[in-house]
Amino acid sequence: MSSEIYDIVIIGGGTSGLVLANRLSEDPNLQIIVLESGEDRSADPNTLTPGAWPLLSNSPDNWTFQTVPQKDLVRQITVPQGKALGGSSAINSFLFTSTSKATVEGWKNLGNEGWDYTAYEKALKKSFTLHKPLGVTEGSGPLQVTLGTPESLWQKAWIDGLESVGFPKTDPLSGHLGGPNIAPESIDPRTKQRSYATNAYLDPVRSRPNLTIRTGTSVTKVLLERLSSTDDAVAKGVQYISKDGSSHSAGVRKEVIISAGAINSPRILELSGIGGADLLQHLGIDVIVDNPHVGENLQNHVFTGLVFEASDDVETLDAFFRQDPDAVATAMQDYGTKGTGPLSTSNMTTMAQLPLPEFHTEVGRKELNQLFDLSALDPDSDSDTRTTPAFAAAHKTFVRSILTDPSEALGNYVFGAGYAPFDGPSPAYRAPGKHVSVAIELSHPLSRGSVHITSASPEHVSTNEGLRIDSRYLSHPLDLEVLARQVRFTEDIISRAEPLTRYLKPYTKRFTDLAVTKDYVRRTVDNAYHYTGTCSMMPRAMGGVVDNRLRVYGCSNVRVCDASIVPLEPTANPQAVIYGIAELAASFIKEDTL
Structure with missing residues (x-):
């Protein structure tokens, strides 16, 4: 040796x-x-x-x-x-x-001196150079990060639609979330390539x-x-x-x-x-x-999502995602000659990190308290014997603080102008026609694995x-409760978020019943990475x-x-x-x- x-x-x-x-x-x-x-x-x-x-x-x-097989999920993970x-x-x-x-301060509050948000933010800013529109740059870190503005019809409709129902646009790098944004990407705008x-x-x-x-x-x-x-x-x-x-x-x-x-x-x-x-x-x-x-x-974050049919007279990325030859050829030409098109991006930058308003009413707070009380009685909620009672209690206290604060986001939502197979027959399935999709992610899970x-x-x-x-x-029952409510919330805001709704075909709500929504979540939920x-x-x-x-x-x-x-x-x-x-x-x- x-x-x-x-x-x-x-x-x-x-x-x-x-x-x-x-x-x-x-x-x-x-x-x-x-x-x-x-x-x-x-x-x-x-x-x-x-x-x-x-x-x-x-x-x-x-x-x-x-x-290993997950008893609460259908999919292979x-x-x-x-x-x-x-x-x-x-x-x-x-x-x-x-x-x-709040999340970084949550780390500090577990007993991690030196991990306050000020120290974290200073370190983060050392890592990247931010390229904003009109050639404006901030910072001088090694990683090249591109921040765009809402340019496409769908991006503008998403931002304007969420603002119309009470969620103003936010800065995804500010530490203060709670609204829609166009997420930065680690792409070098000079080369149009991955910066990593x-x-x-x-x-x-x-x-x-x-x-x-x-x-x-x-x-x-x-x-x-x-x-x-x-x-x-x-x-x-x-x-x-x-x-x-x-x-x-x-x-x-x-x-x-x-x-x-x-x-x-x-x-x-x-x-x-x-x-x-x-x-x-x-x-x-x-x-x-x-x-x-x-x-x-x-x-880890788990997610599900909803798909809505788009009007026939608007453009989506469905043809590219279906790998239609003409759409792929156009995408390759656009990227090769101009550095634009669906090959120039992750196609996932239209996002929102949002609270769940139903928990901020008097009735909602009472229901949330009942959910926490019921989860405490559930034998599976903290059945992992290697989790100490001290951390289990601290974890619940942190998640409760997020759920009850109207200024904190408990869900991450990713909007895309194309079909996503949340409920499709296979992960590779792409439906015919035109669609938009919203991935719905649980930001603060209480379930813990190993x-x-x-x-x-x-x-x-x-x-x-x-x-x-x-x-x-x-495995923690509160995760299913919250994610199901996020699905119901998403369907509700999409149905009334002008001008987004004007570009969608008429849609009948599917998830007014919470039990039906929970069944959908169990059947379709997957894991983020x-x-x-x-x-x-x-x-x-x-x-x-x-x-x-x-x-x-x-x-x-x-x-x-x-x-x-x-x-x-x-x-x-x-x-x-x-x-x-x-x-x-x-x-x-x-x-x-x-």
């Missing part, structure tokens, strides 16, 4: 891993290596072309995990995660939406002599030593398998930073002997740190096997895996920095949040290690 030694070993060359690689290698005295399981796809046209992102969902650039240099920022749908101030962690953070510094990048390498464990039962474990290096199948190790002088994502980071901790003692002993793994909270608190290894064999670490992912979607929480940042006694400096409890020089440390789900797409977290982490890692 060959061996080298570095000051810092970063496991995972994804979004946060490459931010750290850039910022920490600014010090020429630090020798840094990044170990990434995937390959460098920065020259791949499908990676760079914005509208081609759906083609990456079943590519080698995706881990394509699967959950796939768990995409980026398996390429740049991680999920190389395969995602570009949306660059920050979270609410690889070409934004890594490419400008690839030539630094103190930075080594290894792709096609899968870490099998962190090499830990413990001098006595009372001492913290010390990482001496990591063990990994290279693309030719040979085994290697990399020694470490200062720190190991795990940035492998919400699924693979707990996997690496457990393979290294950090996790629940019962599980590790059952698999024959020496227990270095007994912490049963590793891999727990998996959170991810744990099922094998200690190193042969699985480069594959989607050897893991048990149980997302437990809708916004996984967080499996190495949560909070006090160990509350269920934490890392402290407020992202140091793994029980280890003196191991940190985790990625979406897995987020203890409460962000309000919408988490891409911007992860860049902000990584920038903030880089600042205090420098303080601690330099």
Whole structure:
């Protein structure tokens, strides 16, 4: 087994891993290596072309995990995660939406000193340059982010329609949500291509002599030593398998930073002997740190949606989504010659983050209190025994505060000018005719799942096997109650939001009955790709895996920095949040290690 030694070993060359690689290698005295399981796809046209992102969902650039069957859901649930240099920022749908101030303050209130919204926002702004209309730019961060204005008929109708029913337009990067917006995208307006962690953070510094990048390498464990039962474990290096199948190790002088994502980071901790003692002993793994909270608190947004028929005399993207040859040829020509059209964008930027007004009346508040009381009696609502009573109570308190505040958004709504198969016969089905769709996302779920290894064999670490992912979607009864009401609310506002309604065919409401709506949700609900929480940042006694400096409890020089440390789900797409977290982490890692 060959061996080298570095000051810092970063496991995972994804979004946060490459931010750290850039910022920490600014010090020429630090020798840094990044170990990434995937390959460098920065020259791949499908990676760079914005509208081609759906083609990456079943590519080698995706881990394509699967959950165990979900008793409350009908669909088979796939768990995409980026398996390429740049991680999920190389395969995602570009949306660059920050979270609410209340959410970040919620993290802080769990006991995470230093994670107030002011510190988070400062770090986030360090990550990007915002390109606004008319050539106006703000900031000077590496990531290039484009912010458009409502230009199409449908974008204007969505914004104006929601304003007409009481929801004024909001700034998606302000931390103050509660209305419609056109979401920024991580697209470079100069090249019309994806801007992501690889070409934004890594490419400008690839030539630094103190930075080594290894792709096609899968870490099998962190090499830990413990001098006595009372001492913290010390990482001496990591063990990994290279693309030719040979085994290697990399020694470490200062720190190991795990940035492998919400699924693979707990996997690496457990393979290294950090996790629940019962599980590790059952698999024959020496227990270095007994912490049963590793891999727990998996959170994600679930969504369903509604489809409405559009009038015959308005344009939609249905022909392009059906891959009609003429529509595809036009799209390719528009993108190739002008950098415009459906290939120049994710086609998902028309959004809204909204409260649920029915909970803000006297009757609604009373009903909400009853729902919380009933959920407390439900044996499945907090049946995960690894969730501490303290965190379960804090989680409920946070979600209740959002539900009852008229200025806070509890749902994320994505509008698209085309058919989406929420209730279709298959995910690939595209209906004939013209349509618009609204995806309806539960922003603050109370359901919590888990991810744990099922094998200690190193042969699985480069594959989607050897893991048990149980997302437990809708296991908390309040999630179904809220999402069903969001569906009913969406149908109601769409039916009266002028001028949006004038471009739709007559529509008969389907969801006046809540029981019918719940059945629809159970049948059609799917998961977004916004996984967080499996190495949560909070006090160990509350269920934490890392402290407020992202140091793994029980280890003196191991940190985790990625979406897995987020203890409460962000309000919408988490891409911007992860860049902000990584920038903030880089600042205090420098303080601690330099």
